[in-house]
Amino acid sequence: MSITNFQKEKLLKQILLAREFEERLGKLFAENLLAGWVHLCKGHETMGAALSLYMRSDDYLVPYHRSRSSMLAKGLDPKLLFAEIMGKKTGCCSGIGGEAHIMDVDSRIYGTGGIIGSGIPISVGIAYASKLSNNDSVVISGFGEGGSNRGAFHEALNMAATWNLGIVFICENNQYAEFSPQEIQMKIENVADRAYGYGIPGEIVDGYDPVACAEVVGKAIERARNNGGPTLIEVKTYRLHGHYEGDPMEYRTKDEYQQWAQRDPVITFREELCRANVVTEENLQSFEKEMNRMLDEAVDFALNSPYPDENDARRFVYA
Numbered sequence: 001m002s003i004t005n006f007q008k009e010k011l012l013k014q015i016l017l018a019r020e021f022e023e024r025l026g027k028l029f030a031e032n033l034l035a036g037w038v039h040l041c042k043g044h045e046t047m048g049a050a051l052s053l054y055m056r057s058d059d060y061l062v063p064y065h066r067s068r069s070s071m072l073a074k075g076l077d078p079k080l081l082f083a084e085i086m087g088k089k090t091g092c093c094s095g096i097g098g099e100a101h102i103m104d105v106d107s108r109i110y111g112t113g114g115i116i117g118s119g120i121p122i123s124v125g126i127a128y129a130s131k132l133s134n135n136d137s138v139v140i141s142g143f144g145e146g147g148s149n150r151g152a153f154h155e156a157l158n159m160a161a162t163w164n165l166g167i168v169f170i171c172e173n174n175q176y177a178e179f180s181p182q183e184i185q186m187k188i189e190n191v192a193d194r195a196y197g198y199g200i201p202g203e204i205v206d207g208y209d210p211v212a213c214a215e216v217v218g219k220a221i222e223r224a225r226n227n228g229g230p231t232l233i234e235v236k237t238y239r240l241h242g243h244y245e246g247d248p249m250e251y252r253t254k255d256e257y258q259q260w261a262q263r264d265p266v267i268t269f270r271e272e273l274c275r276a277n278v279v280t281e282e283n284l285q286s287f288e289k290e291m292n293r294m295l296d297e298a299v300d301f302a303l304n305s306p307y308p309d310e311n312d313a314r315r316f317v318y319a
Helices: 003-028 047-050 068-073 078-085 120-133 144-149 152-162 191-198 210-225 253-263 265-275 283-301
Strands: 061-062 140-142 167-173 202-206 231-236
Touching: 003 047, 003 068, 003 078, 003 210, 003 265, 003 283, 047 210, 047 231, 047 265, 061 068, 061 120, 068 078, 078 283, 120 140, 120 152, 120 167, 120 191, 120 265, 144 167, 144 191, 152 167, 152 191, 167 191, 167 210, 191 202, 191 231, 191 265, 202 210, 231 253, 265 283
Parallel strands: 061 140, 140 167, 167 231, 202 231
Antiparallel strands: none
């Protein structure tokens, strides 16, 4: 599946938006304007941005806590996302969910949870409902490599494969589950190899190669939409911040970090498209000016929104 120049430009701009959102989030945390911890997804933007090229409004996204790039790609309003992370009542979950529990029915994001890998079986349920409804909506299920060690992952892949569901499982492997390197978590090198045990395709892609990400996920979504069944995609990526803001990152070396940081797609993909005349620096500066204006408004909206009050705390109590 080849990517057009128009798609490459859209892909780059979506990556820039996702990165700038994270930069703003980090700044708000540093200024003590957010409650609790923040887990930035700097370095994880590319696959989420690639989804923007292929997801339809009637598709579903079941993300995980480091999937904000995917959420923005699915159409979640940055105002609602900032407000939710700040715990404001104007957020997409009325300020009750916070950073790690994002859900938005309007954009068909059926949400992250506090339990690692907990969204994976939920995504299978949604895909099964779509199959029963005889529609071609696709479900995108996101998680990290740590989540692939849970029983829920294996049960979900087995059910999705057996029922031939229209779902794309995307494992963003940043090589560390919290502070633990992959080699002490599992004896295999590639999470994608687990797909073959369930009779479905397993694809590996460089998460710092935007075009490769788009090609792989585009093919998988097309396959799922046309009754071809599920695919497991492993995105080899790297988080450019710690597990949480303030993490001293003593578990990884400076050399390892620099090897990945110098390949940062925010820099390298931009340079590549400018050299190839796919986009001009003037065009990108114009886009960034408008993007920053929009994000300024989103942050102001969130900052000036009220917190939930005592009555709001009772709104979602069923018994």
